[in-house]
Amino acid sequence: MNSTPMSFHQRVSHALADGQLRVALDRTTERFTLNRVAGLASLPDADAVRDRARSIRLHTLSRLDEYLEQFEANVTSVGGQVHWASDAQEANEIVLDLARSRSVKRVVKSKSMVSEEIELNQALISGGVDVVESDLGEYIIQLAGETPSHIIAPAVHKTREQIGQLLADKLGVPMTDDPVEMTATARSALREVFLQSEMGLSGVNFGVASTGSLAIVTNEGNASLTVTAPRIHVAMMGIERVVPTLDDLAVMLLVLARSATGQKLTVYTDLLTGPRRGDPDGPEELHVVLLDNGRSRLVGTEVGEILACIRCGACLNACPVYQQIGGHAYGSVYSGPIGAVLTPSLDREGPWHVLPEASSLCGACREVCPVRIDIPRMLLALRAETVRSGKANQWVRIGFWLYRIAATKPWLFRCGVSMVRQLTKMFFVNGWLLRLPSPLSSWTQSREFPVIASRTFSEEMRDREEGSGDE
């Protein structure tokens, strides 16, 4: 995971000032959100299916070791090979070794967030292997030299006008903002790449333990070519992405595309079981790289349920914070509510404890999650962990300690309220404070702050009691 030199707050300011970004985010998050509602409405009982999907994911996580062993055994029995990678470096070395030992010069990739997480492209390129992304969004950001800003729509931060300009600059084609024309341009550029690549690298949406199958969903069919045209197929998979059976996979597919884009199914759903075995097509070799990279450590912890995530991106689209700042401001590969939990959980030493603060805890993410992950609860757990480990802002800790002392002694609380009232009275204009000192100044940059009432509710109640005593 790459940390950028700018601070989180700087990236946020940058994002909020970017008019093009706001246009792009408004267009897509709203469309995704509305489509999701319609998509789920097409299920007879969406709530029951979500409950079923949740229970499958939680059951799998509760016996993750067994299902992974079963998955490995079945991948092996159909002629594939499983490689276990405990961290990013190991995973990159495994792929680079495979490429080198088989004289691979060029790799074509379909979409894989795991490969982004471990920065596989950089590792391959510095190892002398050429890498080309074949997912249209990934292709665009590769051309732009950027990172994905959304789990399922990596170039969501760009308007189609910006993409047209990028293609014109990089590929020398005429400028257009017509998505059909732009897609045709990318398609013809990529067609050659598929034919010339010795290795196809894909992500995995789900690995099926009982059969050793890999399920990969796309809308462009690029994964289908990635995993069949080249000689070697390498599939990058997080260890949590296993499901027990094909029936369980079917349940997950019912909610995945609906939650992501509102589609009943993606245009292509590839189900791959082993390499070529006497068939005319398919890769000669299949390698599955199972990545841990901090995941197994989360099982059974307060944030363990985050491993149930199926990477639909619905929480990003629904999140009012993501809608404002987009994915890049988070500074991590995974953005939005899921990223704010996953990133600091997987990379505990990283500079990520600010991410769980980037939420108003509104609960929109929990409402849309197809497997009902209680993301706000995990953000709270991570905030508590930040305080416990001493990384929290000192004024927050001292402030709440003082507040607690006052709030558990009513006379002190009353005194405190009176004192603040006296203080604010010195500065208010028409009952409002127009400017507060740091660290509260960010409130009054865009809002007035109320003053303490001249008679608080408890003072009114005391008067009332005294009044009734006189009667």
Place this chain on the structure above:
Amino acid sequence: MPETIFSVQLFATCLVDAIRPAAGLATLRLLERLGVKVIVPSGQTCCGQPAFNSGCLADARAMARYTIDLLEKSSAPIVVPSGSCGDMIVHRYRELLADDPAYASKAERVAARTYELSQYLSDVLKVQDVGARCRRTIAYHPSCHLLRGLGVRSAPSQLLDSIADARCVSFPGAEDCCGFGGTFAVKMGEISSAMLDRKLDAIVESGADTVVACDAGCLMHIEGGLKRRGSNVAVRHLAEVLVESE
């Protein structure tokens, strides 16, 4: 005056107490008008939600224990004119004190008899029309913790719809967060402001002359933003408009 058969404790919350006492007084008047005997336990302070949301669990626990002790002095149901403080007491106290043998069951008991105001009116008193009358065009902002925390979606709207002479208008993104989020509004001031801007644009666009919510936090945030814009749109707690009779 109808015969008193219901008796409740009013937990006003710290924000209503200090910033918006009118909402507390209106809640009191409304309940009494509906024949409910209202006890206002003295010595009430803060439920501890701000500390809890900031990860200061030890402080939050101390405030939760204090509030539980206060509310356990009576077995009467508790009415809270705030969705987020209600959610704190109903859902978070249990989590926070689950491992505290002295308080775990008390937390459960208090949670089980705590209601947000509109929830109490609609679910316990079964009231949908409180006989209010006012000439207002109302935009209702469902606060996040009331809507998605306590799951109260229709009660406030039904109560508002029943006000004579008032008209309720809808606006896009009504269920989106206003950007308050307690300390979030300060820690993430820029994001919070951007969220508020979107909310205020939609409210102003709707043609409403009054915004109503069931949470003093959202109200002070929205009102502070409207004041900065120089807007005339009024900001009221649900209870404040429900006691109006013009």
